[in-house]
Amino acid sequence: MAAFFVLLAPLCGMPVDRQNRPPLSSSTLLEVAPGTLSCFAASMYLRSLILIVVCPIFASGAISVTEKMSTQPITSNPRRETDDLKEPTPFYEALAKALKKRKIKLDAICPPTDPVARRILEEYGAIYVADKKVTPPPVCIFTNEEQVTKFQEAAGVASELIGFDEIELQPEALKKLKKAREEAQKEGLDITPRDGAEAARRNYEDSVRLWNSRFEPALDYWLSQSRLTAEQVARLRTLPLSQQIAEVLELEKTGIYFSKDLSKSILYSIAAPGTSQHIAMLAFDVNEFENPRVREIMAKHGWFQTVLSDLPHFTFLGLKEKDLPKHGLRNLEINGQVFWIPNVQGVHPGLDK
Numbered sequence: 219m220a221a222f223f224v225l226l227a228p229l230c231g232m233p234v235d236r237q238n239r240p241p242l243s244s245s246t247l248l249e250v251a252p253g254t255l256s257c258f259a260a261s262m263y264l265r266s267l268i269l270i271v272v273c274p275i276f277a278s279g280a281i282s283v284t285e286k287m288s289t290q291p292i293t294s295n296p297r298r299e300t301d302d303l304k305e306p307t308p309f310y311e312a313l314a315k316a317l318k319k320r321k322i323k324l325d326a327i328c329p330p331t332d333p334v335a336r337r338i339l340e341e342y343g344a345i346y347v348a349d350k351k352v353t354p355p356p357v358c359i360f361t362n363e364e365q366v367t368k369f370q371e372a373a374g375v376a377s378e379l380i381g382f383d384e385i386e387l388q389p390e391a392l393k394k395l396k397k398a399r400e401e402a403q404k405e406g407l408d409i410t411p412r413d414g415a416e417a418a419r420r421n422y423e424d425s426v427r428l429w430n431s432r433f434e435p436a437l438d439y440w441l442s443q444s445r446l447t448a449e450q451v452a453r454l455r456t457l458p459l460s461q462q463i464a465e466v467l468e469l470e471k472t473g474i475y476f477s478k479d480l481s482k483s484i485l486y487s488i489a490a491p492g493t494s495q496h497i498a499m500l501a502f503d504v505n506e507f508e509n510p511r512v513r514e515i516m517a518k519h520g521w522f523q524t525v526l527s528d529l530p531h532f533t534f535l536g537l538k539e540k541d542l543p544k545h546g547l548r549n550l551e552i553n554g555q556v557f558w559i560p561n562v563q564g565v566h567p568g569l570d571k
């Protein structure tokens with residue numbers, strides 16, 4: 219039955235893990251229908267039947283999944299040349315290699331004893347395997363403004379006016395963004411910042427403010443639904459931030475979600491305070507993210523989508539797309555958009571099979 223869904227999912231445009239999906243070779247089909255050639259023919263016939271009869275039924279299921287992820291219409295699959303990619307390296311293996319080159323110890327940036335820091339690393343950690351021309355943050359979670367300022371100064375801040383907005387990024391990230399934009403403009407397209415200057419660099423205080431913009435309304439909602447008591451809500455509000463993040467992630471395990479639409483983890487909606495790739499100045503939110511060609515141009519210049527379900531958000535890795543698997547990232551295609559996420563199983567409940 220599992221194989222049935224594996225075959226069915228890509229046909230119906232459901233979210234599918236491209237790396238874990240077996241290639242659709244004849245040998246795969248024979249595994250599904252082992253035995254004789256007539257079984258092979260039968261399986262082909264069965265698949266045609268599935269396409270005709272079952273896909274419309276599944277399409278409604280696929281829409282409910284994608285609605286949770288975004289409100290954008292389902293687009294056709296803008297595949298880039300990633301179909302023949304190799305099996306991705308385990309994220310922690312690639313990470314160890316990358317950090318060694320930078321002479322950084324994993325325990326120093328993300329203590330193994332801190333489950334929240336680990337979760338953050340596994341959600342947003344693609345920046346740690348980025349090209350050596352950029353500087354990843356010295357900690358998974360910044361805890362104050364001074365620490366952020368010091369890091370940003372050391373990494374270097376380059377700026378560019380796009381429209382009326384001053385965009386600030388690490389120099390290499392900005393250089394490649396400008397190249398991508400030039401290429402887009404040559405084709406009559408554009409790449410512009412979503413929500414002004416906040417599309418790029420953010421400071422610590424921004425990350426706290428944005429966290430509260432999700433945290434506070436969610437508390438009110440779950441109180442109104444009697445899923446949280448007034449005492450719980452009052453207590454959560456007064457907790458130190460690190461504990462607040464930990465408790466929010468625990469509550470989410472019970473279905474009390476804190477994203478904007480309250481249907482998924484807050485981490486897919488906004489970064490936890492002090493953790494954003496925007497603080498690292500390696501992220502840019504793009505207005506034109508729905509255009510497949512824009513996403514293709516961004517990828518060509520080292521900009522990829524690495525945070526599941528954060529649709530306008532691009533991360534600068536400065537790597538070639540075909541090399542991402544060997545850097546410990548695997549791709550997951552949702553709603554026609556390709557996300558490159560750390561290759562760690564079990565981090566994305568409901569998406570990992």
Ligand SMILES: [Zn+2]
Nearest residue numbers: 501502503531
């Ligand atoms: Zn973003």
